[in-house]
Amino acid sequence: MSLYTISQASAEVDLTPYTLRYYEKEGLLPGVKKDSAGRRNYQADDIQRIGFIKCLKGTGMSLKQIKEYGSLYAQGKKKFEERNAMLESHKAKILLEIKTQKKYLKMVEAKIQMKI
Amino acid sequence: MSLYTISQASAEVDLTPYTLRYYEKEGLLPGVKKDSAGRRNYQADDIQRIGFIKCLKGTGMSLKQIKEYGSLYAQGKKKFEERNAMLESHKAKILLEIKTQKKYLKMVEAKIQMKI
């Protein structure tokens, strides 16, 4: 039942234990279980959640917004619309970002090509 | 000859005057001309340089590294190899980043598709 200690979770998701505790303190990981000695026990769905947090963060969403998304998620079906709108607008942002990165890639390639 | 005041340059490159002065102070913009009253006059090539700085920064290069690149650039042909290596490795980084963004995009799309 107790799947991961903090150091195992840390290794699994490639974030330091500091960061995991920090995320929890910031409200991004509500409901992480603790054992009788007060030590964190990460479950499979915590790991999954962290994976999605990394996805959102890696695409430029702030921790504050991720927390907001999480709280909408916690409120279930009644907040589905709002939550989905958030994801849709984030998706648009990612698409734009990819486009920008491609433009910048071309600029760097051009600079390399110059050979000066 | 005096092409842009700081506020005109600011509008042109979409960075605040604060940021332009900060970049200069940090050594990213050496040789910006000043008029008799000590006010900055940005030339066309300063604007171009800022454009490339934005490109490097927008693809995740730190100001410190950008400054380093700039100083290699200033040393001309003898540092060409080093400078180009920097750009090549940065290019690889951008390619990887685009790949990651695409992966994350898929994750977000999948989450949207779930409709839960």
Add this chain to the structure above:
DNA sequence: CCTTGACTTAGAGTTAGCTATAACTGTTAG
């Protein structure tokens, strides 16, 4: 001449996101 406004400088303050420290506690190997 006087005010206005855009500029100057040095340096302080802010924000995000960690990262580390100190002091402590419970588990385990010898």
Add this chain to the structure above:
DNA sequence: CTAACAGTTATAGCTAACTCTAAGTCAAGG
């Protein structure tokens, strides 16, 4: 039994990249 170890909390410190403030300068319009 005890020493080492892996965890805990609260809180302080750090870095990057701005962002702003204060006090002052200068050129131009009325």
